[in-house]
Amino acid sequence: MVLAVQDPSEGADPRQELRSRAEIDRSCQGPVTLFVASAVAWLLFGSLLAMAASIKLHSPGFLSHHAWLTFGRVRPAHLNTVIYGWAAMVGIAAMLWLQTRLSRVTLVFPRLLTAIAWLWNLAVAAGTVAILAGHGTGVEWIEFPVPVALALALLFGAVGLVSFYTFARRPPGHIYVTQWYLFGAILWFPYLYLMAQLMIHLGGATGVVQGSANWWFAHNVLGLFLTPIGVGAVYYLIPKVIGRPIHSYYLSLLGFWSLALFYNWAGTHHLVGGPLPAWLISVGIVGSVMMFIPVTAVAINHHLTMVGHFHMLRTSPTLRFVVFGGMSYTLVSFQGSLQALRGVNEISHFTHYTVAHAHLGVYAFYSMVMFGAVYYMLPRMTGREWSSARLIRIHFWGSALGIALYWGGLTWGGWLQGRMMNDAAIPFLDIVRFTIPFLWSRSFAGVLMTIGHVAFAVLVWRMLAGAREPARAPGPTLLGRPRGEREINPAEAQ
């Protein structure tokens, strides 16, 4: 199998290449920016729900007088808006754009994709209202009512077909590693989602087997849907920004296929100690521990690609977000492998430790990579530059410090919570009281992250609405002065 180390869009005639690349980027402008803008809107709404849920955990009286806003509804509404609204929509945007770039063809069926984006928004909105109205299914990660879920699966399938068609039109050439991951996401997600609906909501599985189906699905939403998009984007963006190919072809190969083989099996570690056959749990633990292989392969590959270019983290917004995300991927995966072990899980299960871990994955890894991807994609699609380096800095530090505090506080507090819970001499309500300061730290972290999201939204808004647009900026918006270069004087550049 040929897998290119070199991005295939790097061709022989650089000027011709640049022209066609600009043409490809422009062709993405309508539908892909709509997906990005919608994703950012869901991110803001999801952040609001997150703040409400977080505050309720230490101050239960907050907004507690209406069934619509009770914790048990706001929390799943948060999860589903950030996963199916933010993460999925920004992921689809990245997938579509990466596929056109790597296939070296312009985007096909833009009107169909625009319609899909609107319908997707409609479905997520309907699902969220259903959850808040008390019609959620009560099964984690698949709370949307069945019709909404089926609609999303269908729409995602249509996006997949467009992606396949784009790929089929490509001139002969290599399949870049990013495309492997994209095909993974495209083929895995609809199967997972439909199978989960069938086995859990449509009566396919009895009793506790639904639990197994639930966590097979839910863990794979991260592992086989978001992770491939995230890792695929890192594989594209790091070489692009630093201008150097991926370190090793064989490591890419090993990383992809071991992920496909092992991540699939990891889900049942969410049921350690539960009323399921012991072998089933053991399989999940083995799958989780085997994840050391793909993660180590990808981490080494990315690190050796980056070596010598870390100084660019000072200047490039994309690189800063993407490398933060890539490093978090290593961290969250190693943590996850260890957390699956029975001895660790005995303590961490049922506590805020798990919540911290989940956010390290979806936020510190996936969302940070997607932020970086948006910082790279949008200027190329719209032909405008980001209006403010300061807002990008606020976004980065809000998100980075926010998630660090979030993870640190809940990991620490959750671990102690688990230790206390396993000591029957400690009254339960003492544990509840003990966790409250840690829950406050999470709310504070949430404020920081939300500030970052608002800065991000303002930037995206300005770029798309064209407000205060430096139409012909002297160059890309950088976070600092590149090494060995003097400050560009805007007057001189014009």
Added chain:
Amino acid sequence: MNRTALLYAGIIFTVIISSIGLVFIPEYQLFRLEPVEAADGNLYPQPRTEFEEAGRRVYIAMGCVYCHSQQVRPEHFGADIDRGWGTRRSVARDYLYDQPHQLGTMRTGPDLVNIGSRQSDDNWHYQHLYDPELTSPGSTMPKFPFLFEKRTLEPGREPPFNAIRMPPGVLAENEYLLPTTDAQQLVAYLKSMRHDYAVPEAQP
């Protein structure tokens, strides 16, 4: 194109195999499970009444699962049994009638799978749902005032028999509280939750 086909085949193969391993084989292993006859001659687990099943839907609609698990881990694995959350570990058979499952992954509050054997007093449950701190000082569980109807007592009348008994000072002198149907169903469901019968796989 051939290589692309191999890529697609590998991707599809890996996920189908995992769904067989983690979903279909367990289903094949467990779908024949049946209730067992206990010493009292009854079959356990017992199917829920319609009223209790409606209460389970309220439990789901209120999102109780996000803070309460429904599973007792085995002895010497955690302290579930020592905490009094059950007398034996939960087994697959206990969940025969659960659709959809509510096993849960979080214990912001205690496990509830045996709440029926721990707390059988309706009035306690109503007070706890109306304001958790009435029964459990320091609890961070949300209040569920919307599951109750507050009524004003006409002068000289006594509250009806089904009014919830409240500690003094919670309601005004001339007020009383009635549970809505949702609350009655929810409490019926909570009281039905018990894994305290003997099964061949685990003894209490």
